[in-house]
Amino acid sequence: xxxxxxxxxxxxxxxxxxDGKKVYHLNIGQPDIETxxxxxxxxKNIDFKVWAYTPSEGTLTYRTKLTxxxxxxxxxxxxxxxxxxxGGSEAITIAMMTCLDIGDEVIIxxxxxxxxxxxxxxxxxxxxxxLSYIENGFALPPIAEFEKLITPKTKAILICSPNNPTGYLYxxxxxxxxKALVLKYDLYLFSDEAYREFCYDGQTxxxxxxxEGLEDNxxxxxxxxxxxxxxxxxxxxxxxxxxAVWETALKFAQARLSPGMVEQIAGAAAVxxxxxxxxxxxxxxxxxxxxxxxxxxxxxxxxxxxxxxxxYVVARLPIDNADKFCQWMxxxxxxxxxxxxxxxxxxxxxxxxAGLNEVRIAYVLNVHDIEKAMICLDEGLKxxxxxxxxxxxxxxxxxx
Numbered sequence: 001x002x003x004x005x006x007x008x009x010x011x012x013x014x015x016x017x018x019d020g021k022k023v024y025h026l027n028i029g030q031p032d033i034e035t036x037x038x039x040x041x042x043x044k045n046i047d048f049k050v051w052a053y054t055p056s057e058g059t060l061t062y063r064t065k066l067t068x069x070x071x072x073x074x075x076x077x078x079x080x081x082x083x084x085x086x087g088g089s090e091a092i093t094i095a096m097m098t099c100l101d102i103g104d105e106v107i108i109x110x111x112x113x114x115x116x117x118x119x120x121x122x123x124x125x126x127x128x129x130x131l132s133y134i135e136n137g138f139a140l141p142p143i144a145e146f147e148k149l150i151t152p153k154t155k156a157i158l159i160c161s162p163n164n165p166t167g168y169l170y171x172x173x174x175x176x177x178x179k180a181l182v183l184k185y186d187l188y189l190f191s192d193e194a195y196r197e198f199c200y201d202g203q204t205x206x207x208x209x210x211x212e213g214l215e216d217n218x219x220x221x222x223x224x225x226x227x228x229x230x231x232x233x234x235x236x237x238x239x240x241x242x243x244a245v246w247e248t249a250l251k252f253a254q255a256r257l258s259p260g261m262v263e264q265i266a267g268a269a270a271v272x273x274x275x276x277x278x279x280x281x282x283x284x285x286x287x288x289x290x291x292x293x294x295x296x297x298x299x300x301x302x303x304x305x306x307x308x309x310x311x312y313v314v315a316r317l318p319i320d321n322a323d324k325f326c327q328w329m330x331x332x333x334x335x336x337x338x339x340x341x342x343x344x345x346x347x348x349x350x351x352x353x354a355g356l357n358e359v360r361i362a363y364v365l366n367v368h369d370i371e372k373a374m375i376c377l378d379e380g381l382k383x384x385x386x387x388x389x390x391x392x393x394x395x396x397x398x399x400x
Contacts (some may be wrong), residue, residue, distance in 0.1 A: 002117045005323075005347025005360075007097045011332035013341045021334050024280075024373035026078035026361045027326075027341040029164065029311065033229040033281055033364075043262060054261050055195040056253040058084025058237070062264040066237060073219075075209050081239055083249050088194050088223030088236035089115060095219050095238055096123040098249045099156055099188045106156040106190070106240075107149050108143055111314060111348035112353060113164045113192070122319050127156070129350035134316055134358065137305035138166035140174040143181050150185055157182065160192035162199060165348045166362040167289075167307020169199055174208040179211050183322040188245075189214065193222045195310040197278055200286045203308050215241040226311075228270045229281075235263040266337060285311050290371055295374035296361075299381060301389045314345055316358050320386035323344055326359060335379040340374065357388070 006028050013023050019202035049137060057063070063079035070077055085091040092115075100106060102124040108116055110129040120127045128149045132138040146157065157178065161170040182189045188307040191208045199205050208218045240246050289306070301318030319325045322344035329339050345358035363370060381387065 001121050002114075002347070004118070005343045005345075009326055009330060009341060010348075012327055016330045016334075016339055020337060022338045023330070023356075024338065024365065024369055024376065026363070026365065026373055027223070027343045029226065029362045029364060030231055031226070031311070031364045032228045032366060033284065034287055035229050036270055036271045036277055039228060039230060039233075039266040040185050040273055042099060042266045045323055046262065046265060048261070052211045052260060054258045054264060056256075056258050058082065059261075059264050062268045065268040070239070073108065073207070073334055075239070077209075077239060077241065080292070081241055081246065083238040083240075083246060083253055084264065085236040085238055085253070086256070087234040088192070088221055088225060089119070090256075091221040091223070091236045091238040092116070092190070092192065093119045093122055094123055094249050094252045095121065095190055095221060096156075097252055099190075099219070100125045101155075103153065104155045105151065106394050107146060107152045107154060107156050108158045108350070109138075110350055111138070111165050111345055111358075111360075112158075112350075113160055114343075114347045117347075117350060121246045122370040126153070127350050130276065131354065132166070132168070134303065134305060134314065135218060137307075138163065138168040138314065140168075140170055140178070143177045145285075146178075146181055150187075153186065154185065156188035156190055158190040158192065159208075160194070162195040162307070162309025163312075163313045164195065164310055165343070165345065166305075167310045167312050169308035170206070172210075175206055175208055175211060179208065179214055182217050183213065187217065190221060192220060194221075194223050194226050196222075197227050198239055198285060199309045200282070200289065201308065209241075217242075220273065224267055224270060226295060228273065230266070230270070233263045233266060235259065235267050243322070286338050288365075289313070292361065292363045292370055292374065295378075296373070299378050301387075302381070311363050313361050313363065314327060314348075314355075314358050315361060317381065318387055318389045319357050319381070320388050321356060321386060322359050324386060325384060327393065328386075329377075329380050332381070333380045335376045338376050340373045340377050340380070342377075 105126045220239040226232040306317040343360040345355035349355045
């Protein structure tokens with residue numbers, strides 16, 4: 001079971017705080033955006049007398065409200081297509097255990113959400129990574145590269161769009177190409193859509209459920225965590241139009257009994273969140289993204305592509321080892337009694353040695369804190385003992 005690159009450095013951050021340092025948490029996707037008032041008021045106004053189990057598939061009230069939300073997005077589903085889960089994490093794990101037997105393989109473009117490695121370990125399945133590259137902004141790899149990885153054990157492809165950790169937003173054309181491959185080999189297509197609401201620069205989100213002919217293949221995995229800034233609710237869902245998949249997934253849901261009652265009450269209220277909330281949030285994240293990408297690309301030896309969605313960037317730094325650097329920033333470095341916590345990108349790859357000079361940064365803090373954190377990071381890079389510049393950058397540095 002792999003350690004989480006997002007959380008494994010927490011003891012060092014805790015020690016840094018005890019030593020009097022301010023730590024800017026850019027390691028985890030915990031937004032500082034306020035949760036919609038409707039969700040919180042729904043909890044405050046609860047009047048049940050018994051805090052009871054709910055149905056394993058989730059309450060009909062909540063699934064009906066979710067249907068209302070998804071059908072505004074043209075998903076064309078009914079409550080019977082939804083299985084409510086304890087967080088998006090459980091939705092992914094249940095999908096893996098439902099659709100893949102022990103030893104079966106799932107192809108995932110990398111870098112990918114680090115916990116996919118953990119979920120696959122729990123499910124006794126094999127991740128077959130396919131590299132995407134920072135030079136082209138982590139675009140979907142060519143379909144021919146996917147096809148090279150397909151074996152008799154391959155049962156699924158897993159995508160996340162907008163992507164965690166890269167922020168890349170898949171185009172409809174890329175998804176159409178993926179659709180052809182999925183149908184050719186009759187694979188499942190898992191679609192992690194946790195960041196659906198976070199698309200920038202006028203770009204639009206496309207779900208595989210928007211593509212005709214994939215009804216039996218697509219499984220959407222979702223959560224309220226990011227959409228409503230409600231990470232602590234631990235409320236997600238699995239959506240499928242494949243009845244056999246839903247019925248099997250329900251057996252896993254029955255084994256863990258049920259999702260929480262209070263969370264579903266809040267989740268039902270969240271569906272009525274006004275559009276103005278999302279417009280304001282999108283504007284705030286766009287501004288944060290622009291600041292952080294510009295700041296990173298001004299640093300000597302740093303490269304960061306401009307993401308189309310989510311609230312993460314993966315940046316290439318002039319360092320020898322991301323794990324060592326992120327720990328050093330917390331354990332040894334400080335600038336004006338401040339430091340930065342980031343997630344080493346090595347944990348977002350399955351290919352050994354990949355991401356060694358990359359970090360994932362979550363732009364979930366306010367603009368003032370982001371600006372301070374970027375100054376701190378820049379100062380840290382200047383004095384890091386394992387700094388490694390490209391030959392071109394080294395030459396320029398010596399001239400100056």
